[in-house]
Amino acid sequence: INHFVDLPKGVLLTEYAPYAAAVARAYICFGVGLACNVVSTRATNVIDLDYLLYAPFGRVFVSSDKFQRDFWKSGAVTSNAEFVWGPDFRVDLKERNDRRRAMTFEEWAAHRRVHGQWPEHVEGSIVTDLWERHCPNWPRAGSDSPNVGKHIDEIDDPHLKRVIAAMNKLRGEA
Numbered sequence: 001i002n003h004f005v006d007l008p009k010g011v012l013l014t015e016y017a018p019y020a021a022a023v024a025r026a027y028i029c030f031g032v033g034l035a036c037n038v039v040s041t042r043a044t045n046v047i048d049l050d051y052l053l054y055a056p057f058g059r060v061f062v063s064s065d066k067f068q069r070d071f072w073k074s075g076a077v078t079s080n081a082e083f084v085w086g087p088d089f090r091v092d093l094k095e096r097n098d099r100r101r102a103m104t105f106e107e108w109a110a111h112r113r114v115h116g117q118w119p120e121h122v123e124g125s126i127v128t129d130l131w132e133r134h135c136p137n138w139p140r141a142g143s144d145s146p147n148v149g150k151h152i153d154e155i156d157d158p159h160l161k162r163v164i165a166a167m168n169k170l171r172g173e174a
Helices: 018-035 043-054 066-072 084-100 105-115 127-133 156-169
Strands: 059-062 082-086
Touching: 018 043, 018 066, 043 066, 059 066, 059 084, 066 082, 082 084, 082 127, 084 127
Parallel strands: 059 082
Antiparallel strands: none
């Protein structure tokens, strides 16, 4: 069955089947890149290309792969997602993690009551910038969970207590 028969003349593939158009563009650019010796024949490049095919389904694509970065910057990837260079993203996450680890339980509970699921605003932070651009309508209110701010010994939910204890054990805090 030919699904294109009923299409009115002038309908673009990008309008009729945007994901198929994105895949076609990526593979055509890859082939042209190989033919022009711009893309190497490294075996993992095909795997890296396959990962890029997920880009249209997200808002942000983080990668530490140079092929993916260069392929994205070349315009070969059709996506509204934003590319973020992995090493820069990791530095930002580590700084946030270090700040979080330095907080006492009480400070963390107070932070959660104020910020809820929003990350702390840090000027110049990749995470802050991405969150504000891509999740502007995420509820900003703090958590109204009855367990926020309680010490693990005060939490009534046995399942939550087991999860928290397991997380603390993984972090070496148990």
